[in-house]
Amino acid sequence: SHTWFWNLIQNDFKTGNIDFEGCMRLLEKMQIPFDEDHLKHIFKKTIDKHTGDIISMDDFRAIYRALVHRPEFEELFKAYSTDGKILPDGQLLKFLVKEQFQTEANETTALEIIMKYEPIDEVRTKKMMSFEGFIRYMNSEECSIFKSQHRRIYQDMNQPLCDYFISSSHNTYLIADQLMGPSHLWGYTSALLKGCRCLEIDCWDGNNNEPIVYHGHTLTSRIPFRSVIHVIDKYAFMISHHSLVPDIPAGFTSPPGDVLVESEGMKCLVQQLVDELRKHQDARRDKALKFKVLIKNKKVGTLEQTMLRMEEEYHGEVEELSDSDSEDEDSDDTLPLPVPRSPTKRRGERKSSLLPQKKTKVRKTKIALALSDLVIYTKSQKFVSFDHSLQHQQCFENNSIGESHARKLLRSSAREFISHTTRFITRIYPKGTRMSSSNYNPQEFWNVGCQMVALNFQTPGTQMELQDGKFLDNGGCGYVLKPEFLRDRNTTFTPRNVGGYSKPMSLSIRLISGHQLPPSSMSKTNKADPKVQIEIYGVPEDQTKKKSSVIKSNALCPKWNETFSFTIQVPELAMIRFCVEDEVSLANNEFLGQYTLPVMSLNTGYRKIPLMSKEGIKLESASLFAHVWYY
Secondary structure, three states: OHHHHHHHHHHHHOOOOEOHHHHHHHHHHOOOOOOHHHHHHHHHHHHOOOOOOOEOHHHHHHHHHHHHOOHHHHHHHHHHOOOOOEEEHHHHHHHHHHOOOOOOOOHHHHHHHHHHHOOOHHHHHOOEEEHHHHHHHHOOHHHEOEOHHHHOOOOOOOOOHHHEEEOEEOOOOEOOOOOOOOEOOHHHHHHHHOOOOEEEOOEEOOHHHOOEEOOOOOOOOOEEHHHHHHHHHHHOOOOOOEOEEEEOOEEOOOOHHHHHHHOHHHHHHHHHHHHHHHHOOOOOOOOOOEOOEOOEEOOOOOHHHHHHHHOOOOOOOEEEEEEEEEOOOOOOOOOOOOOOOOOOOOOOHHHHHHOOOOOEEEEEEEEEHHHHOOOOOEEEOOOOOHHHHHHHOOOOEEEEEEHHHHHHHHHHOHHHHHHHHHHOOEEEEOOOOOOOOOOOOOHHHHOOOOOEEOEOOOOOOHHHHHHHHHOOOHHHOOEEEOOHHHOOOOOOOEOOEOHHHOOOEEEEEEEEEEEOOOOOOOOOOOOOOEEEEEEEEOOHHHOEEEEOOOOOOOOOOOEEEEEEEEEEOOHHHOEEEEEEEEEEEOOEEEEEEEEEEEHHHEOOEEEEEEEEOOOOOEEEEEEEEEEEEEO
8 A cells, every 4th residue: 555655645745745736636636535725734734844945745645644544444444454454355345234234235246336435456356455445435426325326217217297296486586585586597507517407498479579588577687588499499408308388477478488489309209209209199198208298387278279379479479368366375476476477278267256355457468479389298287275276277387375374374274285286387486585595395295196386496595405305315306205195196295294104204314424515614724613403394293303513613524423323204295404513602503514315315334425515516525424224
């Protein structure tokens, strides 16, 4: 190991000793992730032993060891090593089965790990592993707390659309607040790169018959609809190959359908959808969910009429829809405006008597036929009541319900709500008073099976962390199959009364240590007083949080060795969040990093927990180390 290390670094010391910059370059070359503040601290400690600000090869080795040779890894390595220096393949296999609970592991598994992670040639050829190889394995994705099987699409993707949770964003074009903020194409790019599958494109009439995108009746800036479509065309299937559902609420009469269909990629996709529909008009089961763009909007007339019109040229034609709209405090509009934004066709005006307490008005809305005819699987339908939907709604019609109204419904009639979401796609959106683009907790709406729980992707916080964590699952494709009890039309499950649907899980997490945690913003060097909070989100009886103790003045390598136990009644809906904070004072904590994932995606054994910044960016060098066990 000694010789291997010298051979690796001697080239960099050819011209003599190296400084801090050289030290950073060398670590980068060796692919060792480091935090500059922590490295500076270790570097300073090393040169304090002698004067000057350059280091020798021996100094560099000491720095490397301080950063990489973690005692908690060494302890594990020595427990299975025959001589404290080498881990033969048989012993590595023992470690995989006994400590990592990889019961299906065999000699081939162990050999593959050695071939992949052992850097020292002569050790590798003997089918053995050195401590250097063991460290690389323990730091790899394979040892992540997130199950590697869940990094790819492993769920059945042939079920009806309403059987999936679908990653959904609200007012996707906004990158700040809802009133004055900028609209920007980056809103779409970043959402699509996060695997988002339901985007909102708020379309309004612009000059020269060109539709524009902005938050209607507010001062948010405007972007051309055409540019939005080109961005979607480019990024739609880069991260996920599964259907994209753009929600295009109509505030215009100029024909964006023409723009949509002019875009080459979109043209093929829309045509493909129409051809397929001619073959089988079963809107409930879209067996081929891949590479589709399903336009979500209101619709003029029937599917059959659409088919007939597809034969003709009718660019620029406009049709009127009449709506009866009740004024709803949950309107998707940010301001109390004269014209609510999602007017929807209703079968017969007399139905509005179901809502006698609200003023009802009948209004004519114009919609471009070219756009209407692209609406096939996902027709927007005004929500009246669960009973009304059960009697009148078609399987390809979906509802949008504002969060406040939806929250009242889930408190008063959870069972009917779940019955509704087993049949129809239901989109939840933030209430109009959230001017600053704040978010609501999506978990309570996932608990009742809502498919499209739309959040403001531009606003960081626990709500978006839950969203990002949930959709890490199933290969990050933006579709997660709902648990059986939220798909079965005869289900009796409700979040407050899980009854026979409970499959209790005993979960035990030993928080061992942290490594290169971000220093506190108050620290002039590399210090923080870190503590970890482990939170469970799920059905009400599973919601809980537990806190570790505070480790004073150590962000480089804090050690906790504390065990936390949880009993989770409905693991299929539960999320777990690890949040690292710096205790500034008893009343004040500073966020350092977090990681959220579905409980069912937890890996067992000794696991590395990556950490994300407030903005949801992976912190390359920071992590927690824990032992996870459940039955």
